[in-house]
Amino acid sequence: MITPRVLLFDVFGTVVDWRGSITREVRALAADRGFELDAAAFADAWRAGYRPAMDRVRSGDLPWMNIDRLHRLILDEILARFGVAGLSEAETDHLNRVWHRLRPWPDSVGGLKRLKQKFIVTTLSNGNMSLLTEMAKHAGLPWDCILSAELFHHYKPDRETYLGAAALLGARPEEAMMVAAHEGDLAAARAAGLRTAFVRRPKELGRRSGYDLPRDHSFDFVADDFLHLASQIGV
Numbered sequence: 355m356i357t358p359r360v361l362l363f364d365v366f367g368t369v370v371d372w373r374g375s376i377t378r379e380v381r382a383l384a385a386d387r388g389f390e391l392d393a394a395a396f397a398d399a400w401r402a403g404y405r406p407a408m409d410r411v412r413s414g415d416l417p418w419m420n421i422d423r424l425h426r427l428i429l430d431e432i433l434a435r436f437g438v439a440g441l442s443e444a445e446t447d448h449l450n451r452v453w454h455r456l457r458p459w460p461d462s463v464g465g466l467k468r469l470k471q472k473f474i475v476t477t478l479s480n481g482n483m484s485l486l487t488e489m490a491k492h493a494g495l496p497w498d499c500i501l502s503a504e505l506f507h508h509y510k511p512d513r514e515t516y517l518g519a520a521a522l523l524g525a526r527p528e529e530a531m532m533v534a535a536h537e538g539d540l541a542a543a544r545a546a547g548l549r550t551a552f553v554r555r556p557k558e559l560g561r562r563s564g565y566d567l568p569r570d571h572s573f574d575f576v577a578d579d580f581l582h583l584a585s586q587i588g589v
Contacts, residue, residue: 358549358587360525361469362478362501362516364534365486367558367565369466369477370456370493373397374560379452383445389438394560396436403428408480408509418507420482426450453481454488458495459555465580466496472589474498478519478532480509499523511542520548531574533583535565540573551575551583 366372373394381393407424410416429450433441441449469475475498477486482504490497501519508514520530527547534540535555544550550573556566568576577583 358473358525358529358531360474360476360520360523360530361551362476362519362530362532362543362548363466364510364532364536364539365477365479365481365489366453366456367555368533368535368553369462369495370458370489371558372401372453372456373558375456376400376452377560379449379455383449387440391436391438396432398559399432399435400425400428403432412509412512420485420504421453421480422450422482422485425453451485451488454485455492456489458493459579461579461581463494463496465584468584468589469580469587470496470498472587474523476501476519476523478510478515479503510539513542513546516543516546516548537565537568537570540568541570544573549574551577551587553577553579553583 363369376397377393380391380396384391384393404424407428411418429446466475477497477500479486480503483500483502486500486502489495490500501522503509503515506514506518516532517527520527523530528549531549531551532540532543533551533553535553535558537552540550540552552568552573552575554566554577558565575583575586577586
């Protein structure tokens with residue numbers, strides 16, 4: 355088995371806590387503006403619109419647009435659905451960029467620092483370049499570089515994203531390993547010839563069951579967090 359040189363990380367849910375971060379900001383906005391709102395339900399609804407919107411781009415129903423623009427399309431719809439009115443364009447744009455300000459899981463920064471002692475560590479996210487760059491600066495994420503589906507105009511799970519990321523870093527597919535908390539992402543990466551590591555994030559969905567033990571037992575590694583993954587792969 356070839357030892358990977360490059361670790362490609364899914365970001366939303368795997369590296370950062372999107373639900374907790376968005377819930378906190380939406381709750382603070384509601385308190386500041388004096389309206390009633392279930393902030394956690396709002397966060398869930400926003401995230402639930404992500405896959406359908408992205409699939410419309412992948413199918414050609416929508417022209418290529420980055421995740422910031424897709425998030426804004428979803429946000430405009432759920433603001434109306436939740437009865438939120440009166441936000442200025444500046445306030446709405448600031449809220450849409452909450453995805454740039456997501457907080458990392460407790461092990462993420464330390465785990466990435468440890469892993470990068472031996473491997474190239476980079477994002478491979480559907481998030482756009484500006485989003486991922488600002489998130490890294492905000493959260494202190496120590497990436498060696500930032501790669502986005504935006505570079506390939508293909509969203510995961512299109513194989514072009516996985517193969518394109520490996521190629522940009524001079525790696526054969528088998529020399530790259532996708533690290534994610536989502537089985538679908540890993541299955542697509544494996545189908546493209548990459549190695550795979552599943553990281554448990556049972557708190558991703560809040561009180562509801564998050565991503566715990568995978569149903570698929572053929573991933574190369576299954577880890578409790580990034581520090582556990584580092585121990586498994588010899589760092």
